[in-house]
Amino acid sequence: MTNETTPIKDHFGRVLKDLRISVIDKCNFRCTYCMPKEIFGEDYVFLSEKELLSFEEIIRLASVFAKLGVEKIRITGGEPLMRRDLEELIAELNAIPGIKDIALTTNAVMLPKKAKKLKEAGLKRVNISLDAIEDEVFKEINGKGVVARPVLKGIEAAKEAGLGIKINMVVKKGMNESQVLPMARYFKGKDIILRFIEFMDVGNHNGWDFKNVISKKDIITMINHEMPIEPAEENYYGEVASRYRYKDGGGEIGVISSVTDSFCGTCTRIRLSADGKLYTCLFASDGFDIRKKMRDNQLSDVELEEELTHLWGRRKDRYSEERSEEKHQNRRKIEMSYIGG
Ligand code: SAM
Ligand code: SF4
């Protein structure tokens, strides 16, 4: 393969830039809005070792994607730090020509053990999920009775290792809107960006209802009332978070408003599930089984490139703009823990 890249465009002219790789479907949490323990219980069957894409297969796919214009890779899960030897995968991804940025989304509990190794392997940034700062609320949300302290320790470890850090907080009515201000107060002035995420209708098990969405507008109003903020400019094309800075210089926050203010027009992401299916939208029903193609058909790199080019070329996804349309009602969707957000 040469190092030349050929950026590819979908049906609406959106280029492919980001690849999200879910490396495992297991998790050490049971967040109520993602892997509720009533569904993901003791007898839930997770993917076997053989079903998971191997590091070799992931690297091969990522290399072809890099040729097609992908520059950024995000590693996710499940809980990605539960995948053995993850740092080895990161080091190999980091060596692919054209890959400029590798990031990881994690609940951070295993970061104290892993942060340094990951940084050395070439990881640049972590997005750490934390939905509450008060223990009683957080314990309830993560379904495992884990208090905030282990996550805060993970954040410290990431900082010490020199990783860039953003904190992601999903806000859901009745679950943690009480935590919006305490979280903002906690992270203000700490040089860490806190991003609020509207509760989304991903998957089939989280009982999503629009009335449980706390909107971007509500969040901004709440914060601005106590800690005045003003809009900040977009950092780069396709940035999903609307950015706001504290007027007193205390840093910035972001809001990801997939529900009330969608951003499909600039969506440049493709997602690879832990068992090798490609999804061109977070809200898709079906994926494209690239693992099967690779394992059964022994595709050459050129054939693989053609498959991926066609897949992206026929992409017409714009779910967040069409959410309320008839065709999407009662449609099965892929689970968040499987595709990784
Ligand atoms: N386990 C890792 C973590 O929690 O960071 C990575 C995987 S998790 C599926 C990725 C992100 O998706 C997390 O920040 C999580 O809060 C978010 N998420 C899961 N379900 C969601 C939902 N229904 N709406 C909005 N965000 C969701
Ligand atoms: Fe696990 Fe992340 Fe889902 Fe929580 S949000 S259950 S930590 S995968």
Ligand code: SF4
């Ligand atoms: Fe991209 Fe689908 Fe989300 Fe729209 S709904 S921004 S197409 S992932």
